[in-house]
Amino acid sequence: MAVGDVSMPHMHVVQGVKIGSAEAYVRYPNRRDLVIFEFAEGTNVAGVFTQNAFCAAPVHVSKKHLEMGNPRYLVINTGNANAGTGKPGMENARATCYKLAELAQVEASEVLPFSTGVIGEQLPMERLLSGLQPALDSLKDSAWVDAAAGIMTTDTTPKGASEQFELDGVTYTMTGISKGAGMIRPNMATMLSFVATDAPISRELVQQLLKTTVNQSFNRITIDGDTSTNDSCIFAVTAQAGGTEISSVDDVRYSVVLDVLTRVMKRLAQLIVRDGEGATKFITVAVEGGNDTQECCDIAYSIAHSPLVKTALFASDPNWGRILAAIGYAGVKDLDVEKIQVWLGDVQICRDGGAAEDYTEEAGARVMAESEITIRVDLGRGQAKDTVYTCDLSYDYVKINADYRS
Amino acid sequence: MAVGDVSMPHMHVVQGVKIGSAEAYVRYPNRRDLVIFEFAEGTNVAGVFTQNAFCAAPVHVSKKHLEMGNPRYLVINTGNANAGTGKPGMENARATCYKLAELAQVEASEVLPFSTGVIGEQLPMERLLSGLQPALDSLKDSAWVDAAAGIMTTDTTPKGASEQFELDGVTYTMTGISKGAGMIRPNMATMLSFVATDAPISRELVQQLLKTTVNQSFNRITIDGDTSTNDSCIFAVTAQAGGTEISSVDDVRYSVVLDVLTRVMKRLAQLIVRDGEGATKFITVAVEGGNDTQECCDIAYSIAHSPLVKTALFASDPNWGRILAAIGYAGVKDLDVEKIQVWLGDVQICRDGGAAEDYTEEAGARVMAESEITIRVDLGRGQAKDTVYTCDLSYDYVKINADYRS
Structure with missing residues (x-):
C-alpha cells in the first residue's frame, strides 16, 4: 500500500489537451492499457529520457521525432516496454506512429510513442493498432484520471497533481500524471510522466523549465537503484489560455511558472516513491x-x-x-x-x-x-x-x- | 542456508601459528566470541583494509601497528564492530592491545585488533579484557576450526580453506578462514579473513601476493553492495617449514605459491557469497x-x-x-x-x-x-x-x- 496521502486531487482541465484511452489487451484483457494525448496546434513540447544504454525502441523514436518538431500526439501503452526487442521493436514503435498519424491525419513524426511494462517481448501489434481508433474516439479534455490509471504497471494507485495559478489576471492550469513503482533511480526515474499547462511559454523556456524541475524531482528519487530502459518525462505547453508569451527568464511570470511546475513535478515524483514496490515508509x-x-x-x-x-x-x-x-x-x-x-x-x-x-x-x-x-x-x-x-x-x-x- | 558445498575441509596446521579462543560475553553469553592468533617470531604479515571513510577503531589501530612492523598477535572479537564509537572506541581498541601485550610480554604495537558485529556501541571492556588470559591459555596450533566459528556473526556456517603444496621437496601448508554474510561489497568485502602459510616468503612479496589475490577474490564479491566499516584481510607467512626464502617473482616457486593462495582466497571469498544473507543461489x-x-x-x-x-x-x-x-x-x-x-x-x-x-x-x-x-x-x-x-x-x-x- 502506498505511504501517506496519495489521493488524486481534482485534475483541472488544461486547455488544448485532450486525452483518450482504450482496452487494447496489450498484456491483460479488460484493462485500460492504451492512452492517447492530443495537443492543440502550436503546442510546445519538451522531453527528457532515460540514460540507459539499452533504451527502449519507443524512446529512440520519441527522441528522434521530438528533434524534428513539436508533436501533436502521444501514444502510450502499458503491459509491454518494447525494450530489448531489437529491430522488430523499432519497427513496431514506428508502425504505431504511422497508424495513429494516418487515423489522425498528421505526420508520423508528429507522434511520440511510449511503452512501459515487461522488457524483452514483442508488442502484440494487431491488438495494439486496433485500439488506436477507439482511443481517438474517446478523446476529451477531462480524462486525466483515466490516463493516470491507463499507464499504471505495478503501481497500486494512479498518480496525479494539478494546480491553478494566475498571471496578469489570467487563470492558468498545470496538470500532470506519472507512473512507476519499481526500476526507479536517478537519471529520469519516473518511468513515465506527462505534464501540461495552458500558459504561454516559448519553446526554449519549455525545455529549460523541464530540465530544471526534473533535476529537483524525478532525478532525486530512488526505490531500488535500477534505472529503467523507458523513463520519459514530457512537458507540453499549449498556450491555449491566452496571454502574451513568456520568453525570458527575467519575466516575473517565469518564476511563478517555475514554482508551480517544481511543486507539481516534486509531487508526481514523490507519489512514485510513496507507491514504491513494497514501501511502508x-x-x-x-x-x-x-x-x-x-x-x-x-x-x-x-x-x-x-x-x-x-x-x-x-x-x-x-x-x-x-x-x-x-x-x-x-x-x-x-x-x-x-x-x-x-x-x-x-x-x-x-x-x-x-x-x-x-x-x-x-x-x-x-x-x-x-x-x-x-x-x-x-x-x-x-x-x-x-x-x-x-x-x-x-x-x-x-x-x-x-x-x-x- | 548456504548454497552448495560449504563444508569445512581438513584444516592443515601451519607451523608457527597458534590459535586460542574464549567466551568473553561480548554480546551473547556462552559463545566463543574472542579469538587470538600467535605468530612465531620473524613472521611476515601483510594486511588490506576497508576503504570506508567511517572505518572502525580497530582498523585504524591495526593499520598503524602494521606500519610499525610485523605483529606477533591478532585479537579478534565478534558481536561488536567498535565502529562509529568515536574516541572511546579508539581507546578501547588500544587498551585491548595494551592488555594482551602485557599478558604476552610483547609491545602493544605488535598486536593487531579486529572487531565485527553491531556498529555504534562501545565494547564491554571488562568482559573482553577478562577473556584474554583464557584465550592465551588455550593457544594451540590445531584450532583453526574453532577460530572460524569464533569470528562468525550472521554467518550460518564457519568458513575455511586449506591446501598443502610442495616446493623443492618440502611440504608447505596454506590455511585460512573468513567470515561475513552481509554488508559485503568490493573494496575489501570479506569483513574478516585470516590466511597463513609456513612457506618462506620475503616481506615485500607477502604484501604483493595479498594485494594480487584479494583483487581476484574478496574484491570480486558482492551480496548487498554495502561496504563494511571493518573489512580486513591478513596474510601471515611464518616460514617455519624451512627452505630458502622466496624473494623474487621470477623464482619458479613464487608462481606455485600465487596459484595456491589464489585458490584459497577465492574459496574463502566464495564461501562468503554462498553464505550470503538469505542466499538461495x-x-x-x-x-x-x-x-x-x-x-x-x-x-x-x-x-x-x-x-x-x-x-x-x-x-x-x-x-x-x-x-x-x-x-x-x-x-x-x-x-x-x-x-x-x-x-x-x-x-x-x-x-x-x-x-x-x-x-x-x-x-x-x-x-x-x-x-x-x-x-x-x-x-x-x-x-x-x-x-x-x-x-x-x-x-x-x-x-x-x-x-x-x-
Missing part, C-alpha cells in the same frame, strides 16, 4: 554542509540505496551505524568523519562522527516508528545541500519482483 | 569482450547489485530484460548494444542486443532452476574480461536484516 534523505551538490547527492544516494539502511527502516530499527557506514562508502574524497552530524527526524544520533552522548534508543525508536522519516546529514565542510527521496525495503518488495511476470 | 557474473577490466567490472557489478535481477534469480524467473537494463545503466561509455551477447548458463538469451531468436522460456527456466548460475556477457569490443560473484535477493535477506539487532 517514505524517507527524505537531506544532506547539507557539502562542498558541492554532487557530493551531497552521492552521500544521499548511498544512504538511500543501502539495503541495510532500507531494511532497518522497514524494521523501525534505529540502527544508525548502517547510516554511518553508507556515508563512509559513498566515495566522497577527504571526508572528515569527525565533522559529521546525523539526525533521525529531530533526534541527533551522531555528533562529530560518533554516537551523540544524549542519544537514546527510545528516542531513535520513536522516530523510526513513524511512516514518514527524515534522515539529515551535515558534512560540516561547505554550504551545498541536496535532498533525495526513497522508501524502505520490505518483504513485499521481494514478493512483488519475484512474482512480477507470473 | 550462487551467481557468477562473467563479463568479457571489454576495452578494459574496469568496464567489465562496472557491468558485472551493475548486474550483481540490481535488486530486480537478484529477485528474478530468487524466483527462478528468466526475466533477462532486467539483465539488459542493468548492463545499460552501468555507465559504460559508447556501449554499442547491438554488439552485446548474453548467456544464462549455456543458453544464449540475447543476440546482438535483442532477444536471441532461438531462445525459449523453457530453456531459460531450466537454467534458472539451478542453484549455481552463470550469467555471461560479451560486450564485443575488446579483449578484457572480469568476473564477480554474488547471490540472489530473497525474503530471508529482508528478514535477517530487519531482525539483526533484536
Whole structure:
C-alpha cells in the first residue's frame, strides 16, 4: 500500500489537451492499457529520457521525432516496454506512429510513442493498432484520471497533481500524471510522466523549465537503484489560455511558472516513491554542509540505496551505524568523519562522527516508528545541500519482483 | 542456508601459528566470541583494509601497528564492530592491545585488533579484557576450526580453506578462514579473513601476493553492495617449514605459491557469497569482450547489485530484460548494444542486443532452476574480461536484516 496521502486531487482541465484511452489487451484483457494525448496546434513540447544504454525502441523514436518538431500526439501503452526487442521493436514503435498519424491525419513524426511494462517481448501489434481508433474516439479534455490509471504497471494507485495559478489576471492550469513503482533511480526515474499547462511559454523556456524541475524531482528519487530502459518525462505547453508569451527568464511570470511546475513535478515524483514496490515508509534523505551538490547527492544516494539502511527502516530499527557506514562508502574524497552530524527526524544520533552522548534508543525508536522519516546529514565542510527521496525495503518488495511476470 | 558445498575441509596446521579462543560475553553469553592468533617470531604479515571513510577503531589501530612492523598477535572479537564509537572506541581498541601485550610480554604495537558485529556501541571492556588470559591459555596450533566459528556473526556456517603444496621437496601448508554474510561489497568485502602459510616468503612479496589475490577474490564479491566499516584481510607467512626464502617473482616457486593462495582466497571469498544473507543461489557474473577490466567490472557489478535481477534469480524467473537494463545503466561509455551477447548458463538469451531468436522460456527456466548460475556477457569490443560473484535477493535477506539487532 502506498505511504501517506496519495489521493488524486481534482485534475483541472488544461486547455488544448485532450486525452483518450482504450482496452487494447496489450498484456491483460479488460484493462485500460492504451492512452492517447492530443495537443492543440502550436503546442510546445519538451522531453527528457532515460540514460540507459539499452533504451527502449519507443524512446529512440520519441527522441528522434521530438528533434524534428513539436508533436501533436502521444501514444502510450502499458503491459509491454518494447525494450530489448531489437529491430522488430523499432519497427513496431514506428508502425504505431504511422497508424495513429494516418487515423489522425498528421505526420508520423508528429507522434511520440511510449511503452512501459515487461522488457524483452514483442508488442502484440494487431491488438495494439486496433485500439488506436477507439482511443481517438474517446478523446476529451477531462480524462486525466483515466490516463493516470491507463499507464499504471505495478503501481497500486494512479498518480496525479494539478494546480491553478494566475498571471496578469489570467487563470492558468498545470496538470500532470506519472507512473512507476519499481526500476526507479536517478537519471529520469519516473518511468513515465506527462505534464501540461495552458500558459504561454516559448519553446526554449519549455525545455529549460523541464530540465530544471526534473533535476529537483524525478532525478532525486530512488526505490531500488535500477534505472529503467523507458523513463520519459514530457512537458507540453499549449498556450491555449491566452496571454502574451513568456520568453525570458527575467519575466516575473517565469518564476511563478517555475514554482508551480517544481511543486507539481516534486509531487508526481514523490507519489512514485510513496507507491514504491513494497514501501511502508517514505524517507527524505537531506544532506547539507557539502562542498558541492554532487557530493551531497552521492552521500544521499548511498544512504538511500543501502539495503541495510532500507531494511532497518522497514524494521523501525534505529540502527544508525548502517547510516554511518553508507556515508563512509559513498566515495566522497577527504571526508572528515569527525565533522559529521546525523539526525533521525529531530533526534541527533551522531555528533562529530560518533554516537551523540544524549542519544537514546527510545528516542531513535520513536522516530523510526513513524511512516514518514527524515534522515539529515551535515558534512560540516561547505554550504551545498541536496535532498533525495526513497522508501524502505520490505518483504513485499521481494514478493512483488519475484512474482512480477507470473 | 548456504548454497552448495560449504563444508569445512581438513584444516592443515601451519607451523608457527597458534590459535586460542574464549567466551568473553561480548554480546551473547556462552559463545566463543574472542579469538587470538600467535605468530612465531620473524613472521611476515601483510594486511588490506576497508576503504570506508567511517572505518572502525580497530582498523585504524591495526593499520598503524602494521606500519610499525610485523605483529606477533591478532585479537579478534565478534558481536561488536567498535565502529562509529568515536574516541572511546579508539581507546578501547588500544587498551585491548595494551592488555594482551602485557599478558604476552610483547609491545602493544605488535598486536593487531579486529572487531565485527553491531556498529555504534562501545565494547564491554571488562568482559573482553577478562577473556584474554583464557584465550592465551588455550593457544594451540590445531584450532583453526574453532577460530572460524569464533569470528562468525550472521554467518550460518564457519568458513575455511586449506591446501598443502610442495616446493623443492618440502611440504608447505596454506590455511585460512573468513567470515561475513552481509554488508559485503568490493573494496575489501570479506569483513574478516585470516590466511597463513609456513612457506618462506620475503616481506615485500607477502604484501604483493595479498594485494594480487584479494583483487581476484574478496574484491570480486558482492551480496548487498554495502561496504563494511571493518573489512580486513591478513596474510601471515611464518616460514617455519624451512627452505630458502622466496624473494623474487621470477623464482619458479613464487608462481606455485600465487596459484595456491589464489585458490584459497577465492574459496574463502566464495564461501562468503554462498553464505550470503538469505542466499538461495550462487551467481557468477562473467563479463568479457571489454576495452578494459574496469568496464567489465562496472557491468558485472551493475548486474550483481540490481535488486530486480537478484529477485528474478530468487524466483527462478528468466526475466533477462532486467539483465539488459542493468548492463545499460552501468555507465559504460559508447556501449554499442547491438554488439552485446548474453548467456544464462549455456543458453544464449540475447543476440546482438535483442532477444536471441532461438531462445525459449523453457530453456531459460531450466537454467534458472539451478542453484549455481552463470550469467555471461560479451560486450564485443575488446579483449578484457572480469568476473564477480554474488547471490540472489530473497525474503530471508529482508528478514535477517530487519531482525539483526533484536
